[in-house]
Amino acid sequence: MQNLKRNTALKIFTLVLSFGLLLSVIGCTPKTDNSIPVTGISIQSAGASTTITSHGGTLQLSFTVTPTDATNRLVSWTVTDGTGSATINQSGLLTAVSNGTVTAKVTSDSTPTLKAELVITISNQVTDNTEPLADAIAEANLNMNETMVGVSAEAFVPEVKWVVAADKATYSAAIAVAVAVLAVTPLTDTEVSDAVSDLNTATIAFNASKENGTKVVLAINLRTADNFVLLSKTGIATTGTTAIVGNIGVSPVSASYITGFGLTMDSANEFSTSSLVTGHVFAADYQVGTPAYLTTAVADMMIAYNDGTGRPADYTELYTGDLSGKTLSSAVYMWSNDALINTDLTLDGTSTDIMIFQIAGTLKMAANTQIILTGGLKAENIFWLVADTVAIGVGADFSGVILTMTNVSMNTGSSINGMIYAQTSISLDATAVTKP
Secondary structure, X not given: OHHHHHHHHHHHHHHHHHHHHHHHHHHOOOOOOOOOOOOEEEEEEXXXXXXXXXXXXEEEEEEEEEOOOXXXXXXXXXXXXXXXXXXXXXXXXXXEEEOEEEEEXXXXXXXXXXXXXXXEEEOOOEEOOOHHHHHHHHHHHHHHHOOEEEOOHHHEEEEEEEEEHHHHHHHHHHHHHHHHHHHOOOEEHHHHHHHHHHHHHHHHHHHHOOEEEEEOOOOOOOHHHHHOOEEEOOEEEEEOOOEEEOOEEEOOOOHHHEEOOOOEEOOOOXXXXXOOEEEEEEEOOOOOOHHHHHHHHHHHHHHHHHHHHOOOOOEEOHHHHEOOOOEEOOOEEEEOOOEEEOOOEEEEOOOOOOEEEEEOOOEEEOOOOXXXXXXXXXXXXXXXXXXXXXXXXXXXXXXXXXXXXXXXXEOOXXXXXXXXXXXXXXXXXXXXXXXX
C-alpha cells in the first residue's frame, strides 16, 4: 500500500515538473515586432509663408514624418504665444488673434521627443482703440452743424462763418464714410488711423471753404393770427390768478371750451370779456363776423407753421436738442427729436434779428428757468415751431411765439412774453401772458 502511494506521488510530481518546463519554454520564445518607428518630423506652411497680415487671418500648417511608411503617423498641434497670440486646431490651421510673434509646434504622438517648430509673425489684428475715430466724427458733426449755409455773400453780414450747400454736402458725405467705418467693428489700428486721417482732411477742406457772415433770416408772417395772444382749436383753460394781455380765441369749438375765465358777453354778442384778460375773448359760436374772423386766423396760424417748418435749417441737431445754458444767435435751428431747456437759455441779437426753432418732438422747459434776451432781440421775432407738446415748468419765464401742432401747458406761476398758437388746447395755471 505504501508503494502504491509512493508511485502515485512520483507520477504527480513528474507531471507538474513537465508542465512547468513546457511553460518555461513557451515564455522564452521571443515575439516578432513588425512596427516601423518615426525617426523624424518637420513642419511646413501654405506657400512657405511665415506671416499673417489680414485681420482675423489664418495660415494652414502641415507636417512630414520620416520614414514615410512609419507605422504611427499621428501628431499633436500646439501654439505658444510670444509677443502676439493665436489659436491652432488639430488640423494645423493657425488663426491670428493679436499682433506679434507666436510659435507653432507639431509633436509625434508615438515619439514625443520628436518635435518641429515654426515662428509666425502676425500684424493688422483687432484693436479696441476706436475712440479717436468716434471723437473725430463727433467733432466733425459739431463743426458742420454750427456752420450756416447760404448761396451768396450778398445775403450775409460779416459776423459768423457760413458755407455754400455743396461744401456742406461734401463734408456730410465724408462724415458718413467715417461713420460707416466705425460701424464695421472690430477695426485694426491701420483702419482707425486711416479713417481719422481721411476725416481730418475733409474737415480742413470744409473749414477752408467757410466765409464770414451771419445769414439774414426773414420773419414768419402771422397774418390775422397776429391779432391774438392765445389762439386754439380745441380750448383754453385756466386755474388760479392768470393775467393775460391781448386777445384770445377758440375755433372751431364754442365758448364753452374757454374755462376758468368767468366770461361776460358784450351787447352785440361779438366777443366777451374777463377780469383775467386785458383784451377781448372770441369763440366760434359768437355772432356778427366773429366765426369767419376766427376761421381766417386759425388758417393763418397753420400757414405760419408750415412757413416756419419749411425754412432750410442753418443748424441741425445742435447740442442734440439740449439748449440748457447755451447762447444762440439769429439763425434757423432744427431738431428731429425733443428740445430741452433745463437751465437759463440766452438768445442774442439785434431788434431786427429773427430766430426760428424747428422741433419735431416736444419742447420742455424746467421749473424756475428763463429765456434771456440780449442785444435788443425782440420776443415777437423768436418762433418756436413744435410738432408735439410744449410744457413750460412751474415759475419758468418763456419768450417767443409758440406754434404747435398739439397742446401747450403753462404750469403754476409760469409766464410768457409772446404768443401761443395751438392746434389743440392751451392750459394755464396762474400764468402771466403778455403780447409783445
